[in-house]
Amino acid sequence: MEERRITERPPEEVEDPSQDVERTVAVELSAVTKRFGEFIAVDDLTLDIYEGEFFSLLGPSGCGKTTTLRMIAGFEEPTEGGISVGGDPMRRVPPYRRPVNTVFQSYAIFPHLNVFDNVAFGLRRSGVKGEELHKRVTDACEMVQLSGFEKRKPSMLSGGQQQRVALARALVNHPEVLLLDEPLGALDLKLRKEMQLYLKNLQHEVGITFIYVTHDQEEALTMSDRIAVMNEGRVQQVADPPTLYELPRNRFVSDFIGQTNVFSGTVESVSGKRITLSTPSGKVEATAREAEVEVGAEAHAAVRPEKVRFGSEGDNVSTARIQQLVYLGVSTQYIAELPDGEKLVLYQQNSREDANPEIGEEVPVAWDARNCLILGG
């Protein structure tokens, strides 16, 4: 597997001067495999996570993302391969000697200790006492907006508050790397959205490397500098969010990140990067990335719903019968049927003055070859 270079950065980080600087690797996984009996949880995983990065491991349940996190934390030992944190190999280093801290999915707040003692737990173990202990714990509580809650027992806190205690308890130790195992999973949608932004800002403030495990693609896209999409123990693609969305490497990534329309067929002609596919829906003009494509081979082309428009001008033109429309406020989602019965999903911004098509109407649809990508396996 060749490593794709990062050619695009998230828009808000374009001015980041560190972009061109050689970045220090915070966590290095090299050829890590983890087996539980016959089951391969993580399969030959190689990954560099840079210092100060918000890195997400994204995938469906059972894809190996949590196992990967647990191996970095030290709760599981890799069957093969090695992990180093801050350049130090972690083989046989117990969790309590690793320069990492974890925010657990269940929070795992100590129920017998109050907020102060929960947050102070790690500091006390490393010998911090008296004034300094008090100051650091108080500061950490302030950072997560829990000032005044120090004497409360965890049972008297809401889910969101417990979540922030877990966060303060980990961050107060200034770990080299903070591991977060689906920390927002148990919160309701509104609070989750708030916490996403909050976590992102917090990470920016403290500058600690965050490794974030989630199955929620939107969450990963919102917060991460880079994302590793995993499936069945293997990394499918590592990229920043725009690249992942615009240039998914394979079918799994394109399906998992956002919605997509896929056309399957055989390659009819290749001219540079321009590929013509012969599909049951007719000819589809598409663009290949670096993937080698041969005439006569099976191939899949994918186009995002928002890249399909109503009209008859474009590299690919077809007619579609509108079957369903879902009004989403900013946009409307249409589910249409192509002449051969294939489904086509498209989004249309609700900014145009002219009337949108109605259910049952047959309308021309078009999309361009540059937005229609040939996917790898």
Place this chain on the structure above:
Amino acid sequence: MGEEKGRGWTFGLVGLLTPVTLWLGLFFLVPLLFILAYSFGTSGVYGGITLGFNPGNYLKVFDPLYLEIIVRTFIIALINTFLCLVLGYPLAYFIALKGGSWKNALILLVMIPFWTSLLLRAYAWVIILSGNGIANRVLQFLGITDEPITLIFTPQAVLMGMVYSYLPFMILPLYAALEKFDVRLKEAAQDLGASRWHTFWRVTFPLSMPGVIAGSILVFIPSAGEFVIPNLLGGSRTVMTGNLIQQQFLQARDWAFGSALSVMLAGLLVAAIIFYVRKVGAEKLEGV
């Protein structure tokens, strides 16, 4: 609305609590009041009792002869509780956290001794520990001793029998507490830099305190009132308060003094438990 709800609640409360209130009132509270009344009475020469207000029975308790027995009782009960805790904790921990699918079977094994009567089990210890009993024969066979050594009729023999009898009362509440323990908290503690040792003392043990307290009380109270085991294994040399009370009621026929001893024992136990829960328990029990 509120009134109806209130009435329903009161009715439910009465309905639910009446049977047990009657039972305990009749068979526990009334006899207890009898004992209390007797303890201030005067025993006749032939065993009868004259009610009145005679504090002499209580003063008699402070006779060094009897005081020694009471102190010994509490020491033996304390040692027994401590030994049960030290021996039972690792086992309860193992079953609850490492038992896996064997959990229920292992707990059943802990409870199996209850299937035979305490008396039979105490007699079994007599057979094991007596002069030419199994223990002595094994010791001689192995060449550890040449002639029988005194095992039975010692405080150690009493403790051996008591630990054996009361161990399940310690293990069961400990198991119940540890079974609820969230092992992820162990990971959280280790993640925060706590070694296994610290994880146990800072997280696992404090969170099992309800089990430790319940187990200690369940073992301490009956072992302080024990009379069968010291009777069979302690002989005349390791008399406990339970034996003394039994003697007063059945042999000496001094019901008044026996009653005073009973009231004293009960009072001391209640005081000890309150002290224990206040000191060790209250803070640990709340919020867990």
